[in-house]
Amino acid sequence: MMRKEIIHFNPILPKLDGEAVNYSQTKLESYVDYYQNRDQESDLSKVIYEVEYHENGLVEGTKGGLFLGISHVMPGTVGNEFYMTKGHIHQEKDTGEYYWGMKGRGLLLLVFEDGTYELEEVSQGSIHYIPGNTSHRLINIGTEKLSVGACWLTESGHDYVNCHFPVRVFKKGEKTFEVSNSTT
Numbered sequence: 722m723m724r725k726e727i728i729h730f731n732p733i734l735p736k737l738d739g740e741a742v743n744y745s746q747t748k749l750e751s752y753v754d755y756y757q758n759r760d761q762e763s764d765l766s767k768v769i770y771e772v773e774y775h776e777n778g779l780v781e782g783t784k785g786g787l788f789l790g791i792s793h794v795m796p797g798t799v800g801n802e803f804y805m806t807k808g809h810i811h812q813e814k815d816t817g818e819y820y821w822g823m824k825g826r827g828l829l830l831l832v833f834e835d836g837t838y839e840l841e842e843v844s845q846g847s848i849h850y851i852p853g854n855t856s857h858r859l860i861n862i863g864t865e866k867l868s869v870g871a872c873w874l875t876e877s878g879h880d881y882v883n884c885h886f887p888v889r890v891f892k893k894g895e896k897t898f899e900v901s902n903s904t905t
């Protein structure tokens with residue numbers, strides 16, 4: 722019998738509290754090539770996003786379980802391209818996922834099997850179903866941290882290579898954004 726670790730959800734920050742919470746951080750240096758104007762950011766050691774998730778004792782790749790986490794994407798830009806996650810498709814491609822907006826203002830870029838895409842606005846209370854076979858990436862277009870909850874299957878896994886994101890999102894003025902085709 723698996724030992725159940727108790728965690729709590731703090732809705733104010735928002736964050737997960739408890740001993741059974743794991744964290745991972747992604748610094749700009751690990752994926753600066755993903756940005757169009759990558760030479761315009763000097764602080765490569767900056768943490769662009771972090772993920773906290775319930776350490777529930779399940780092993781990625783096994784079937785039938787669920788993982789729960791929160792992604793936090795910092796506000797800012799590289800050049801004028803908004804901070805974003807690396808983006809991924811699931812290794813077990815035909816597995817879906819739920820995201821939900823907790824705080825901040827962002828976009829969820831979904832790229833479907835046929836290459837078409839959608840940009841869904843993410844804000845507190847928004848709910849997003851990500852179908853299987855769909856690449857997905859979060860982009861922070863606001864001025865505060867973007868926090869997004871996620872629930873995905875233990876068998877899903879993350880594939881950062883076999884996904885393609887055809888558009889980029891740039892800052893335009895103080896409160897608007899511009900979507901451009903990606904040339905790389």
Ligand SMILES: [Fe+2]
Nearest residue numbers: 811818857873
């Ligand atoms: Fe995912």
